[in-house]
Amino acid sequence: MEVFTHALIQALTWQNLLALIAGGIYGIVVGVLPGIGSAVGMALALPLTLRWPPDTALIFLCASYKLSGYGGSITAILLKTPGETANAATVLDGFPLCEKGEGGIALGASCAAAVVGGLIGTLCLIFFSPPLARFALRFDAAEYCLLAILALTIISTVIEEAVIKGLISAVIGLTLATIGFDNISGILRFTFGIDILADGIPIIQALVGLFAITQAIELAESTETISKLGDLKGSVWDGFKKYFHYPWNIIRSSLIGLFIGILPAVGQTTSGFLAYMEAVREAKHPETFGKGNIEGVIAPETANNACMPGDLVCTLSLGVPGSVGAAVFLGIMIIFVIPPGPLAFTEKADVIYTLFMSLLLAHLLILAIGLTSFKYFALISLVPNTIIVPTIIGISLIGSYAVRNSMADVALSIVFGFLGYMMNKTNFSPIPLLIGLVLGDMVEKNFHRALLMSEGSLSIFYESLISKILIALIFLSLFYPYISKLWKRIRQKRKEALP
Amino acid sequence: MSFKKRLILLFVPLLVFPLGNAEGKRETFPIKPVTILCGYSAGGSTDIQIRTVAPYLQKYLGQPVIVENLPGAAGTLAFNKVFSSEPDGYLILVANLQAMILGEYFRETARYRTKEMTFIYNLVKESNILVTHPELYGSFREFAEAAKIKKLKVGVAGKWDPTHVFTALLEQTIKVKFNVIPYEGGGPAVTSLMGKHIDAVMTIGSTAYDKVRAGQIRALLVMEKARTAQYPDVPVLADLGYEAPTILYNYGVYGPPKIPQDRLKILEAAFAKAVRDPGYIEKTKKMNIEVYPLSAQQFRKIYEEQYPITLKFAEILKRGE
């Protein structure tokens, strides 16, 4: 207990508080800018922080990491442009809410999600890291492969009328993911001689293209503003309160986020979409999703904010980064000579616990920022398209460019923009494609590695308990739509049979 | 002020900035920031090495030093880029020498020629180390005995990566066959090990250091001729009666071919001072990194020595597939 009070005092020194606030604001800016993700943001800020004392530096960077997810949700809701890959799921219902004039409500719910989901995640990080980390270690190649397939099937099969189209979209994503170096044998595949593809289709560029550019094209087709002045209803505070009407969603999404977070190598994008899709599945009126159902904002945002501290669980207790952002964070810890892993808790305990306290305080920061400034953000939706569209394009393309300093990436984003446009017009959802692209690597390399480990035997895929559960869930999600229809029909018949 | 005047004022800065960037044949190099390219993601061992020394380099170079990451194809994209860029001294590369040699040898997209690169300075030296999970094997001898009975799973940092070569070296030295499993770097391999999904991992000294100290993994063997300061209690090949040639494992800084001599000298001198800076030395001691400063000439000499040795093993690796 003493440790915590001491750490709290440390966290409240003016330098650390300043670092927290500055880091938070920087994080939001980074989050708002599409393409410049939390990882890049941290890397860019790193040289600045090198001269500071370790706890101050870590607080700044951690605050930046945490709030960039939140910042990303802002543009996702207001501009249909996810600031981070993680926020892609928030776009689905966040933007329609904005179109209905309820942008403020969406922002409020997102703020609440950031606070609640984040607190749940952070508390688990502080108190349950060791057992959570041990659980995560039980996952290896075979389990990861199955998990990725499961995530894909869940995401592809939610929309009942378009199951096959969803699966096709996913397979396209998986196929695109094979471009580039084969991880195991090192052979270059499917690049058709184009050098820049040697590393495969980069996720951020595809994301920017499929969501931001597509949106820009669609907006360009109509010359109005996104929402009209008279229609703005609901304030941020309303949205914040509304969040708490859905406790099951909150609990479920936090668990999903935490689970995905603690597993190294699976990230926020997956957790966001999984939580979203599960919310759809459990809802009484699934058809309202995609048209502005607040639960469609609550689920992914809660999950993602629980996921981020989950990332840190493995990073801090095992020294294994749980995501790209966490890897940067890990490198930073090493530079500050904080040994990641259990040693950090003995040798640099004061730094670590101060960090934890700051992380908790960061949620107050989110609360403060969220409830005060966001009504002004909602006004963005009133800016005419003439300004908005080129801005979306400009910001997105800078984002695409900044990752690898490559104009070719920018061209690639535009190609994806047109692809996304065509897909939206023909009822193919681009989401499974994106997730296929994200997870494709994971499926293939774990598939190969599992086979290598078992020297060719497929038994490795059903040996462990976890594998068996995952396989069962895959079948369940593939056939769930048909089973539930059948079940409904049986119930219907029974009702009719009664006098 | 009239509207027009305000408009013009807005545009003036836009015109000034490009002028500020004019590169004339002016005073001494460097007159603008120097970029060091790293072929691996942020947080990796190469990245950490260069970021640790960068602030000190900045001090002695007089210009900002920017570390840029260009991950891809296990460093090849970065190697290619620097190789084909202007030899003006403003874009240089940090990399592990052996990885460059092997990459050139094995990868079809390697368009760089290690031989032609300008060797600027060598920073540090690392060693390869074999680690296992504490609950699996108590000592290297136990491990070696088990390896003779069944095919043990050994993780390496990548296909054709130097750790892969060291593993092949080990295979031949103790005359066993491993089931070699490539990962995307030392990190994922060690994670798998911590979950006891594989038997051992061949990785780099610094990567394993904290985990060994924490007792999460156990160090079995250091692939060196003599005991290292980093792992004084861990046996080396010679201790166990094995004779094996050592390959160096060093990280250095390179530039595109034919950097002008005067600029090379300036860079070299700055690095030399940076690695001797007390602040840097203190950091490396804490992280237990072995600084191994080599001037440009010494560095190239090491390359000449290491090249045939590295290739010999590369060939063995290739034949074994």
Add this chain to the structure above:
Amino acid sequence: MAFLLQLIVFTFFTLFLWKSFDYPFEVRLYPQVITLTGLTLVGLSLFQHLKQGKGTAPTEDVLRRARFYRISLILIAGIILGFLIGFLGSVLFYYIAYAYFQGERKKLPRNLLIGTSLTFFFYLLFGYFMGVPLFRGMIKIF
């Protein structure tokens, strides 16, 4: 439109399947499995499509179409410009082009001003503060 897209997808899978035979067994196993799955799914989807019969095609909003072609042209021209005069040049172009073609003529000067200042703002933010090296183009203006 739907049919066209599915045809493109079909070609896409076939292309990858065909190319996969260039690689050794282990390397092409996974791509072949997924491209075959993809082809099967596309087949099923086309079958479904035909079964539903040609539903009424949505009435083409000609104005929408025209605007679509315009924005596509702007995007493509912008990219080419980007390669030539650098990134900031292309951003500026987008603002100008968009304001000119899509916006209201009356508001043109205002939009141009906002666009230029936003480009400048981007330059400051990214190029100056964040140190992101912005592409200079082959003709180095910016």
